[in-house]
Amino acid sequence: MRADKILGIELNEKFCQISYYEPEKHEPETLEVSVDNFQIPMILGELQDEWVYGKDAVQLASVEEKCTVSDLYTKAVKQEKVKIGGQVKDGVWLLAKYLQLALEQFENIERITFSVPKTDIDISKMLKGMGRFLGIPKENIAVQDFKESFCHYMFYQPKELWQYEAALFYCDRNEIRAYMLRKLKTVSGRGADMFVTVDQVANAQMKELAAVYPVLNVDKAKDADERFRAFIQSVFEKKVVSSVFLTGEGFENNWYPLSLKVLCNGRRAFIGNNLYSKGACYHAWHQTREEDEIPVYLDDSKMMEQVCLRMRVHGKEGWYPIVQWGSHWYESDGQWEVLLEDTSDIEIHIESLATGELEAETVSLEGLKSRRDYALRLQIETIFLDERTCKIIFKDIGFGEFYPASDFQVEKIIHLGGSHGQFNSLS
Numbered sequence: 001m002r003a004d005k006i007l008g009i010e011l012n013e014k015f016c017q018i019s020y021y022e023p024e025k026h027e028p029e030t031l032e033v034s035v036d037n038f039q040i041p042m043i044l045g046e047l048q049d050e051w052v053y054g055k056d057a058v059q060l061a062s063v064e065e066k067c068t069v070s071d072l073y074t075k076a077v078k079q080e081k082v083k084i085g086g087q088v089k090d091g092v093w094l095l096a097k098y099l100q101l102a103l104e105q106f107e108n109i110e111r112i113t114f115s116v117p118k119t120d121i122d123i124s125k126m127l128k129g130m131g132r133f134l135g136i137p138k139e140n141i142a143v144q145d146f147k148e149s150f151c152h153y154m155f156y157q158p159k160e161l162w163q164y165e166a167a168l169f170y171c172d173r174n175e176i177r178a179y180m181l182r183k184l185k186t187v188s189g190r191g192a193d194m195f196v197t198v199d200q201v202a203n204a205q206m207k208e209l210a211a212v213y214p215v216l217n218v219d220k221a222k223d224a225d226e227r228f229r230a231f232i233q234s235v236f237e238k239k240v241v242s243s244v245f246l247t248g249e250g251f252e253n254n255w256y257p258l259s260l261k262v263l264c265n266g267r268r269a270f271i272g273n274n275l276y277s278k279g280a281c282y283h284a285w286h287q288t289r290e291e292d293e294i295p296v297y298l299d300d301s302k303m304m305e306q307v308c309l310r311m312r313v314h315g316k317e318g319w320y321p322i323v324q325w326g327s328h329w330y331e332s333d334g335q336w337e338v339l340l341e342d343t344s345d346i347e348i349h350i351e352s353l354a355t356g357e358l359e360a361e362t363v364s365l366e367g368l369k370s371r372r373d374y375a376l377r378l379q380i381e382t383i384f385l386d387e388r389t390c391k392i393i394f395k396d397i398g399f400g401e402f403y404p405a406s407d408f409q410v411e412k413i414i415h416l417g418g419s420h421g422q423f424n425s426l427s
Helices: 054-063 072-077 091-102 121-133 146-155 207-212 218-236 257-263 275-286
Strands: 006-011 015-021 043-047 050-053 068-070 081-084 087-090 111-116 141-145 165-171 175-183 195-205 241-247 268-271 305-313 316-323 334-340 345-352 358-364 376-386 389-396 409-415
Touching: 006 146, 006 275, 015 091, 015 275, 043 054, 043 081, 043 091, 050 054, 050 091, 054 068, 068 072, 068 081, 072 091, 072 121, 081 091, 087 091, 091 121, 111 121, 111 146, 111 275, 121 141, 141 146, 141 275, 146 175, 146 195, 146 275, 165 218, 175 218, 195 218, 207 218, 218 257, 241 275, 316 334, 316 376, 345 409, 358 409
Parallel strands: 006 111, 111 141, 165 241, 241 268
Antiparallel strands: 006 015, 043 050, 043 068, 081 087, 165 175, 175 195, 305 316, 305 345, 334 376, 345 358, 376 389, 389 409
16 A cells, blocks of 8 residues: 555546655656556446456456446546446446545545646536545645646746746647746736746647557658647747647657757757646645745636735734635635734735736724634635625634624625636736
């Protein structure tokens, strides 16, 4: 049994991949299925009440296809009903069973970050529910898309690799997509925070790639190489690129020697298929290290506002966020307990990255009984009603046996600008 506690898990249509962090290592390791192969087939099988997954399920499918089911992630996202071994199972249940089997060799799992092609409120809820099914607290489960995982991978690489822009090329058997990690220029007054994003800058359908598999067709490979070389040059035009990363099954055959020369011209290039799971693992690890300061990743789905209260934390007074920019609104509900000084109201600051404006809202504590010597304890709770509406609840919860809780409660509705159209104002 492995005693690893921090995991990053990539899920896609065909494969699952698991990276794990060991404290004595400087970077995550990736679970090998076989030598230099990290891809666990996304297939589950059941025969005579015994469940198998991955390569064992692939073997079962070769003799009893009706006893297996593949494409588990897509079926779970679509909430499909699937017939397997004479039984009808829900797609979500099947994916949860697959994960349970895949993670049996890990004990005492503390945190998991899932990395998926794209994420939204439904996917996030589904995967967090699976994490809780595995016994992991909700607050220790995160879900991010591949672009954000790429960012978190880069944050823990040498700074010179993303001093300027960093390129990511993904290739399957018929398409190449190009992404760029870049730093954002934001409004002034944001302190030491650095903001980054990943843009998909180009894509190309390449029918020549179909002839590269399964046996390399030399003539077609040359045609594909030439097209990829031209594609790279168009992507890199007028850009300063520090490093290049290649991922996806399409790069497994060495069909692109000319393109590789262009990629390595004045920059470092890397190839591998465990970048997303490692990035997810780095993210999970970062959540345990409050002292680490890393850039904030932004995209069109992330919060562009930050909601702060003035508090003293560990003896240091300042404006502390209860809603952070760079988070998803549907993951920003929270709850805290605070001790108040003698005060009659609470001031809330809402800072916007897009406009640079700072708005102040005041919550009156009229009706709350006065208590001295920090004996006034409030519960503060944030609840998002939708992506633009945050409700903040202040509730008196008393102070032990000396000061029982009263019925004081006040709510404040904060209207945010929302992410629509704002992100593009950053350059």
